[in-house]
Amino acid sequence: MRLPFKFRSFQTNVALAFVLVILMATAIMSITSYYLSRDSVQSNTQSYTTELVKQVNKNLKSYVSGMLYISDLVAGNPAVRQYLASDAAAGSAKEAELKRNLEDFLESMLISRTDIASVNVIGADGRLVSGLRDQSLNPYTDIRSMKWYRDAIQAGGANVISSSHVQPIFKDRYPWVVSLSRALMSKDGQLSLGVFLVDLNFSVMNDMVKDIKLGQRGYLFIVDREGKLVYHPQQQLIYSKLKTELIEQVLAVQNGTFTSHEGSESRMYTVQDTGFGWKIVGVSYVSELVANQDRMRLSFVFLGLVCIAIAILIAVYLSRRVTRPVRQLEKYMKEVEQGNFDLHVPVPKTIEIGRLARAFNLMVGRIKELMRETIAVQEQKRQSELSALQAQINPHFLYNTLDSIVWMAESDKPKEVIVMTSALAKLLRASISKGEELVRIGNEIEHIESYLKIQKMRYSDKLDYLIEVDESVRHYLTIKVILQPIVENAIYHGIKKKRGQGWIAVTSEETDADILLHVEDNGGGMDEETLRTLLLPTARRPEGKGVGVRNVHERLQLYFGAQYGLSYASVPGEGTKATIRFPKKTAAEARESER
Amino acid sequence: MPRRMRKFGWAALCAAVLLGLYYAIDRWTGPDPVRIEVVIKSTDNSMDFWKVIHDGVRVAADEFGVEAKVTGSLNEADVEQQIAAVDAAIARKPDAIVLAATDRDRLVPVAERAAKRGIRLIILDSGIASERAISTVSTDNIKAGREAGAVMLEQLKGTAGPSKVAVINYMSSAASLIAREQGVREVLQGDGITILGPYDAEGLQDNAYEIAKRVIREHPDLTGIVGLNEPTSVGAGRAILDLGKEGDIRLIGFDSSMNEIKLLERGVMQATIIQKPFQMGYLSVKAAVDVIRGGPGSVPKFIDTGSLVITKQNMYEEENQKLLFPFYE
Numbered sequence: 001m002r003l004p005f006k007f008r009s010f011q012t013n014v015a016l017a018f019v020l021v022i023l024m025a026t027a028i029m030s031i032t033s034y035y036l037s038r039d040s041v042q043s044n045t046q047s048y049t050t051e052l053v054k055q056v057n058k059n060l061k062s063y064v065s066g067m068l069y070i071s072d073l074v075a076g077n078p079a080v081r082q083y084l085a086s087d088a089a090a091g092s093a094k095e096a097e098l099k100r101n102l103e104d105f106l107e108s109m110l111i112s113r114t115d116i117a118s119v120n121v122i123g124a125d126g127r128l129v130s131g132l133r134d135q136s137l138n139p140y141t142d143i144r145s146m147k148w149y150r151d152a153i154q155a156g157g158a159n160v161i162s163s164s165h166v167q168p169i170f171k172d173r174y175p176w177v178v179s180l181s182r183a184l185m186s187k188d189g190q191l192s193l194g195v196f197l198v199d200l201n202f203s204v205m206n207d208m209v210k211d212i213k214l215g216q217r218g219y220l221f222i223v224d225r226e227g228k229l230v231y232h233p234q235q236q237l238i239y240s241k242l243k244t245e246l247i248e249q250v251l252a253v254q255n256g257t258f259t260s261h262e263g264s265e266s267r268m269y270t271v272q273d274t275g276f277g278w279k280i281v282g283v284s285y286v287s288e289l290v291a292n293q294d295r296m297r298l299s300f301v302f303l304g305l306v307c308i309a310i311a312i313l314i315a316v317y318l319s320r321r322v323t324r325p326v327r328q329l330e331k332y333m334k335e336v337e338q339g340n341f342d343l344h345v346p347v348p349k350t351i352e353i354g355r356l357a358r359a360f361n362l363m364v365g366r367i368k369e370l371m372r373e374t375i376a377v378q379e380q381k382r383q384s385e386l387s388a389l390q391a392q393i394n395p396h397f398l399y400n401t402l403d404s405i406v407w408m409a410e411s412d413k414p415k416e417v418i419v420m421t422s423a424l425a426k427l428l429r430a431s432i433s434k435g436e437e438l439v440r441i442g443n444e445i446e447h448i449e450s451y452l453k454i455q456k457m458r459y460s461d462k463l464d465y466l467i468e469v470d471e472s473v474r475h476y477l478t479i480k481v482i483l484q485p486i487v488e489n490a491i492y493h494g495i496k497k498k499r500g501q502g503w504i505a506v507t508s509e510e511t512d513a514d515i516l517l518h519v520e521d522n523g524g525g526m527d528e529e530t531l532r533t534l535l536l537p538t539a540r541r542p543e544g545k546g547v548g549v550r551n552v553h554e555r556l557q558l559y560f561g562a563q564y565g566l567s568y569a570s571v572p573g574e575g576t577k578a579t580i581r582f583p584k585k586t587a588a589e590a591r592e593s594e595r
Numbered sequence: 596m597p598r599r600m601r602k603f604g605w606a607a608l609c610a611a612v613l614l615g616l617y618y619a620i621d622r623w624t625g626p627d628p629v630r631i632e633v634v635i636k637s638t639d640n641s642m643d644f645w646k647v648i649h650d651g652v653r654v655a656a657d658e659f660g661v662e663a664k665v666t667g668s669l670n671e672a673d674v675e676q677q678i679a680a681v682d683a684a685i686a687r688k689p690d691a692i693v694l695a696a697t698d699r700d701r702l703v704p705v706a707e708r709a710a711k712r713g714i715r716l717i718i719l720d721s722g723i724a725s726e727r728a729i730s731t732v733s734t735d736n737i738k739a740g741r742e743a744g745a746v747m748l749e750q751l752k753g754t755a756g757p758s759k760v761a762v763i764n765y766m767s768s769a770a771s772l773i774a775r776e777q778g779v780r781e782v783l784q785g786d787g788i789t790i791l792g793p794y795d796a797e798g799l800q801d802n803a804y805e806i807a808k809r810v811i812r813e814h815p816d817l818t819g820i821v822g823l824n825e826p827t828s829v830g831a832g833r834a835i836l837d838l839g840k841e842g843d844i845r846l847i848g849f850d851s852s853m854n855e856i857k858l859l860e861r862g863v864m865q866a867t868i869i870q871k872p873f874q875m876g877y878l879s880v881k882a883a884v885d886v887i888r889g890g891p892g893s894v895p896k897f898i899d900t901g902s903l904v905i906t907k908q909n910m911y912e913e914e915n916q917k918l919l920f921p922f923y924e
Contacts, residue, residue, distance in 0.1 A: 140860035166911060166920045174856070174920050217658050228913055234654055236873040239914040240901060306614065313605070 011323040018315030023308055030304040037300075038293055045289060046257065046270070049214055049282040053272040056220065057280050059208055063115060064161060064276050067180040067198050070109050070119060071159055074196050075184060079105045084123055084184060084193040099129055106131030109198075117167070117177050117199040121184070122149065124194050128169070135170045143169055152181035152195045161276050163224040164202045164231060176202040178230070206231060218267075218284035225277035227251055250281050259286060325353040329360060341368040382558055397488070404458050420457050426450040430480070437559070438590055441508075441515070442474035448483040448506060455491060462502060463495060469508040473515055477585045479559050485548030486519045486566070486578050494523020494576055510584075514564075517580040525572040534568060549578075556582055628662050631883045632684035633693040633719070633876075634677060635667035643852070644872050647921045648719070651876025652693075659884045667695070674698045681705045691715040691883035693732075696723045699770060715886045719879040721771055729891050732879040732898045734870040736771045739902040740778020743847045746866045746904055747779070747819050748786055750845040760819040761791040761810045763803050763827040772823045775849065779821050791817070796827050803830025811838055818845060825850040828867065832858040851905065851919050859907050866906045869918055874900040 074080055083098040102121060109119045110131045119131040126144055128137055143149055146169070151160045162179040177199035183192040205222075209231055212220045222230040227247045229235050237243040246260055246269065253271045260267045268289075270282040325348035332345045341364055345357045401424055408416045430439075430447035445467060452465045487504060495502030502523055509516040526534070535553050553566040560582050570576040633652050637645045649665050656663035666684060668676035674697045682705060684692055692709050694716060696702040703725045709716055710727045718731040751758045760783055764772050776793050783790055791810060796803035803826055811817055811834060820835070822828030828848025832855070835844050841863045848855055848867040858864035882894045909915055 138860070140857075140862075163913070165913070166916045168860070168911065172853075172857075174853070176920065213657075216660055234658075236651075236871065236917055237654075237877060239917070240871060240874055242874065242877070 015315045015319035022311035026307045034300045049270045053282045115204045117201045120197045122195045138171045148179040148181040152183045157185040163228040214284040215288040423450040423453045438477040439480040464503045466505040482552045490521040494521045497524040519578045522575040526570040630662045630689040631691045632689040633665045635695045636671045647872040648876035651873040655877040655880035690887045693717045693879045695719040717883045730882045730894045735899040736774035737778040740775035744779040744782025758788045758818045762793040762821045764793040765824045767795045800826035800830045803827040807831040807834035822848045829854045
């Protein structure tokens with residue numbers, strides 16, 4: 001499968017790489033931090049609950065230890081023992097005194113203790129002495145049937161802490177209290193002399209825990225040793241079975257945490273044993289933690305997306321930045337591709353691309369130099385070939401002409417001698433010229449005219465000629481000595497082989513860009529084979545024939561290009577027509593191009 | 596350089612916009628809290644019954660994550676004030692109103708107004724003469740009356756001869772009391788017991804006291820009195836005490852108060868049938884929440900919050916203490 005064009009771009013790849021790396025980094029970081037945060041939220045919730053429960057425990061204990069302290073003071077106080085142990089009859093003066101002493105002592109316990117509702121001593125016969133002197137007993141309650149009383153007797157001298165309950169022992173008072181009761185034992189520890197009771201206002205505990213919230217719906221409750229609820233915010237709902245609480249499981253746990261399996265209503269219980277029989281239980285709803293988790297997960301996903309969006313922006317920007325010098329270099333390379341070597345790539349700061357640009361500059365410079373050298377060598381070669389070709393002047397012609405002049409002089413034909421000699425002189429001057437490559441067509445025509453004049457005098461009746469070249473073409477330039485070899489060829493291979501009168505016509509033709517010079521004769525013509533091989537390069541044609549003609553063709557091509565040169569048309573027995581084609585070029589243009 | 600700065604500026608702007616969007620969405624998508632208005636009969640702090648209802652409302656509101664505002668007339672007799680309180684509640688556009696009507700008929704128009712605004716109506720404790728309420732959360736008073744009758748029957752088993760029981764009503768127009776009387780009558784008449792009354796105390800404890808005294812004098816063979824609510828029970832108790840008839844005449848009351856507890860302790864009153872106001876408060880809010888979240892079909896037309904027979908023997912039991920001696924939170 002081929003990648004779409006877009007994905008083959010360097011910049012896209014770099015950007016994609018950036019995005020992928022950042023995406024992976026973001027994903028890994030998000031996921032990791034999500035799980036870490038989730039765990040920490042969970043453990044925070046747990047440790048927060050544990051801490052809270054411990055704090056409540058500490059506060060509860062401080063109240064309870066206050067009661068225990070009072071209990072120890074009372075148990076060790078002689079006034080208590082004296083009163084309980086005395087056998088003074090009720091209502092007697094001695095009993096009243098002992099009672100007063102005890103009341104004074106118990107009253108002193110209550111001073112500055114708003115948390116304590118009452119401190120009392122109950123005799124084995126049901127007599128009650130209270131620190132609250134002005135309170136009278138509720139006549140309709142039997143103290144000895146009270147649970148706290150029975151529990152104290154049963155415990156045999158140990159402190160017993162009750163659940164929260166209504167204390168009805170005083171007339172018209174029904175306070176909610178937590179009771180600490182303790183049987184006061186005789187010295188030998190066998191007999192119970194009475195029971196000591198201290199009531200703690202339950203409201204102090206209630207106030208402490210009522211505002212505690214664990215999350216949205218979580219709560220805290222306290223349960224006593226027997227599984228009775230000391231405090232529960234939904235106590236009434238539990239009593240009427242609208243709600244259930246996992247009391248048995250709580251009682252089975254000493255300290256620690258467990259989770260109920262109630263589906264979406266699962267609760268996490270954190271149990272703390274107070275050490276005096278109660279257990280404090282913090283209850284949090286698992287679904288709330290999950291709800292927080294959902295919210296957290298959403299946050300992480302969203303923040304992750306934001307990060308990725310920013311990352312994509314940065315990636316696009318960075319990839320553009322990284323690939324900019326490369327794209328610049330590419331642009332310059334394209335220009336070089338189109339043949340412009342005259343450029344210098346600015347070297348960017350990036351080390352690698354800088355090296356590349358420097359190397360590129362060096363390379364372009366080197367190519368430019370090599371090309372200049374090649375052109376120079378070619379030019380040199382062409383020059384030397386050209387001059388080598390031009391140097392060829394037929395010595396036979398010179399010899400024969402001079403011979404004709406001698407012969408005419410001997411025949412005493414001074415006029416002819418003069419004409420021929422001056423024609424020869426003109427011919428030589430034209431062919432030697434000033435060493436310039438290009439001559440005006442006019443010069444070339446003068447040259448061929450001189451040549452034809454000489455040849456006509458030599459062949460007298462056998463040759464006639466016609467030169468018809470427009471004045472308008474005469475000022476164009478051409479390379480020199482192009483007509484003479486063709487005319488020479490026409491005379492020696494055309495006219496001379498024919499019987500009777502021969503003629504040669506030199507005419508001109510002008511197109512938009514080119515000039516055509518025609519040399520026509522009525523000589524013997526050429527067969528097709530000769531015509532075909534006439535203009536072939538030296539190596540591929542039979543020896544000797546038409547050296548001059550080929551020379552002209554090659555020179556024209558060398559100088560003007562391959563599309564120019566010589567062409568022949570011939571009909572055997574009727575004549576031949578040679579056409580020279582070369583571009584229009586004036587002296588001014590020639591000077592221009594040389595510059 | 597400025598070009599680069601500009602790009603960073605764009606990136607920062609994008610980031611800021613996205614973050615802003617995030618927090619905005621976060622805030623806006625927070626659930627719109629369900630709001631419930633609870634209009635009770637008495638906001639007087641000395642009224643235990645309504646304070647416990649208030650507690651129940653609060654516990655339910657916390658548990659279900661709703662807002663519950665409790666208002667009402669200061670005094671149960673002030674019907675105009677309660678109508679104004681309901682109107683004020685309607686103006687706050689709650690999702691539901693829980694109403695404990697002070698008057699069966701006079702609160703009908705305001706309940707209609709609430710219903711017209713699409714506010715769900717739940718009746719708490721005492722209803723109105725209208726079918727607008729989606730659900731009624733209260734004690735099943737006929738059942739409570741039957742319980743009272745059953746306890747009376749139990750108490751009369753020890754007495755010799757034919758039994759004669761007087762029933763003292765507090766207000767002859769009160770639907771709940773009529774229902775209780777009906778329940779008591781059902782049970783006692785079924786057992787061939789003569790029923791005197793119901794006598795109307797016309798809203799005064801002292802009237803109940805006088806009526807009880809008169810009935811006791813007029814009917815020396817009277818074996819029992821049923822007080823249909825707290826003042827009538829206490830009034831009858833006082834009469835029995837004053838005439839030295841404690842033990843001779845069985846007294847069964849309704850509701851609870853310090854005076855009733857004393858009567859129980861002294862053995863003047865053999866039992867009282869108590870309601871469960873905490874459950875009323877809790878269950879009425881729960882019903883409102885269920886209706887709002889689950890539609891009208893999700894709650895029964897009537898929710899009985901239950902009643903309990905309290906005697907001297909069970910009054911200090913753990914589960915009854917909270918009902919008899921409310922502990923406000």
